[in-house]
Amino acid sequence: MKTINFYVVGLLCLFTTGLFAQETFEEKAAAIARNIQQITKQEKDSLKAEVEAVNQLLENNEITKDEADERKQEYAEKRAANIETRVAVEQQKLDELVQDKVDGKVESKSNTTTILGIKVNHTENDSVKVEKDYNRTTSQFVFALGLNRLMTDGEIDDENFKNSSDFYEWGVALNTRIFKDNNLLHFKYGLSLQYNNLRPTNNRIFAVDGKQTVLIDDPKGRTFKTSKLRYVNLVIPAHLEFDFGAKKVNGDKTYYPVQKSVRIGIGGYAGINVKEKQKLVFDNDNGNKVKEKTKGNYHVNDFVYGVSAYVGYSSFSLYAKYDLQPVFSNNQIDQNNLSLGIRFDFN
Structure with missing residues (x-):
C-alpha cells in the first residue's frame, strides 16, 4: 500500500510540475534545433548504410557498376527528399514558436538567442524578428x-x-x-x-x-x-x-x-x-x-x-x-x- 501511495504521489508531482513549469522560448527553440540535427544525422547514417550495402553487392558481383551507381543515386535523392520534408515540419514549429513569442504566449530568458545560425532579437516592445545568417x-x-x-x-x-x-x-x-x-x-x-x-x-x-x-x-x-x-x-x-x-x-x-x-x-x-x-x-x-x-x-x-x-x-x-x-x-x-x-x- 505504501508503495502504491509513493507512485501516486510521484505521478501527481510530475503532473503538477508539467502544469506550472512552462518551457522558455530558448528551451523550445533548442529542442527544435536538436530535432533538425537528429533528422540530418539519421538520414545521412541511413544513406551511408545503403551505400555500403550496394558496395557489398558490387564486390560480390551480384550487381553491375552501372546498377550500383543507379541505386546510389536513387538512395541519395530519397534521403535528400526525406531531410527536406522532415526539416520543413520543424521549420513550421519554429515559425509557430516565434509567433507565440510575438503574441506573448511564451517567456524568454534573454534578449538575444542564436540557434543553428538563426539569430532571434527581442525588442523592448517584445516583438521578435528572425533572420537567417546566410553565408557568402x-x-x-x-x-x-x-x-x-x-x-x-x-x-x-x-x-x-x-x-x-x-x-x-x-x-x-x-x-x-x-x-x-x-x-x-x-x-x-x-x-x-x-x-x-x-x-x-x-x-x-x-x-x-x-x-x-x-x-x-x-x-x-x-x-x-x-x-x-x-x-x-x-x-x-x-x-x-x-x-x-x-x-x-x-x-x-x-x-x-x-x-x-x-x-x-x-x-x-x-x-x-x-x-x-x-x-x-x-x-x-x-x-x-x-x-x-x-x-x-x-x-x-x-x-x-x-x-x-x-x-x-x-x-x-x-x-x-x-x-x-x-x-x-x-x-x-x-x-x-x-x-x-x-x-x-x-x-
Missing part, C-alpha cells in the same frame, strides 16, 4: 534530367535518333556571392556526372567500322525493347549566376538570401569521358527478357567541353547544355549533343 559561400546538391538531341549542321537529327533519347546529371556545387554588399552576381562551380543516352530509330544498333561509329541493322534480326548508347562524362561546370533576391536588413546587419527568387545562370563545363556502353533489351526465342550490355570503345571523344545555361525560381530551373566537342571523335560528319530539361539546386 553555400554548398548545393545538383540534379538535372531531360531530353538529348544530336545536332548535325545546326539541325536536329530526328531521322536516326528517337525523341526519347535522354540525359540526367547529378553533382555538387559551391555558390559564392561575388560582391560583399550586393546579391546580384554569384559564381557557381563544382563537379558533376553527366549521363547521356542516344536511342537509334528503326531497330538499329551502334557498331564500330574502322575508326568510325555507325548505325546498322541488327545482324541477328532481333526486335529491341531498348537499344541505346550511354556515355558518361565527368565535368567541372562553372556558371555566372544572377540572383534577383532582395537583401534583408535587421538593425545594422544585412543578409543576402540564396535561391529565394528568380535566378539566371550562364556558363559552361569541361571534363572527360569516363564510360561508354551499349545496352540492348529484347525477348529471346523462349519469350524471356534478355539484357545485353557491351562496354567498349565506341570512339566517343575522350574530352568534352560545352556551354550551358539555366533560368528559374528558387531551387527549380529550366536547363540547357550543348557540347561544343562532337560526340564521336572520328566520324566524317560532326554531331554535337544538345540537352534540354529541368534542374534542381538543393541547398
Whole structure:
C-alpha cells in the first residue's frame, strides 16, 4: 500500500510540475534545433548504410557498376527528399514558436538567442524578428534530367535518333556571392556526372567500322525493347549566376538570401569521358527478357567541353547544355549533343 501511495504521489508531482513549469522560448527553440540535427544525422547514417550495402553487392558481383551507381543515386535523392520534408515540419514549429513569442504566449530568458545560425532579437516592445545568417559561400546538391538531341549542321537529327533519347546529371556545387554588399552576381562551380543516352530509330544498333561509329541493322534480326548508347562524362561546370533576391536588413546587419527568387545562370563545363556502353533489351526465342550490355570503345571523344545555361525560381530551373566537342571523335560528319530539361539546386 505504501508503495502504491509513493507512485501516486510521484505521478501527481510530475503532473503538477508539467502544469506550472512552462518551457522558455530558448528551451523550445533548442529542442527544435536538436530535432533538425537528429533528422540530418539519421538520414545521412541511413544513406551511408545503403551505400555500403550496394558496395557489398558490387564486390560480390551480384550487381553491375552501372546498377550500383543507379541505386546510389536513387538512395541519395530519397534521403535528400526525406531531410527536406522532415526539416520543413520543424521549420513550421519554429515559425509557430516565434509567433507565440510575438503574441506573448511564451517567456524568454534573454534578449538575444542564436540557434543553428538563426539569430532571434527581442525588442523592448517584445516583438521578435528572425533572420537567417546566410553565408557568402553555400554548398548545393545538383540534379538535372531531360531530353538529348544530336545536332548535325545546326539541325536536329530526328531521322536516326528517337525523341526519347535522354540525359540526367547529378553533382555538387559551391555558390559564392561575388560582391560583399550586393546579391546580384554569384559564381557557381563544382563537379558533376553527366549521363547521356542516344536511342537509334528503326531497330538499329551502334557498331564500330574502322575508326568510325555507325548505325546498322541488327545482324541477328532481333526486335529491341531498348537499344541505346550511354556515355558518361565527368565535368567541372562553372556558371555566372544572377540572383534577383532582395537583401534583408535587421538593425545594422544585412543578409543576402540564396535561391529565394528568380535566378539566371550562364556558363559552361569541361571534363572527360569516363564510360561508354551499349545496352540492348529484347525477348529471346523462349519469350524471356534478355539484357545485353557491351562496354567498349565506341570512339566517343575522350574530352568534352560545352556551354550551358539555366533560368528559374528558387531551387527549380529550366536547363540547357550543348557540347561544343562532337560526340564521336572520328566520324566524317560532326554531331554535337544538345540537352534540354529541368534542374534542381538543393541547398
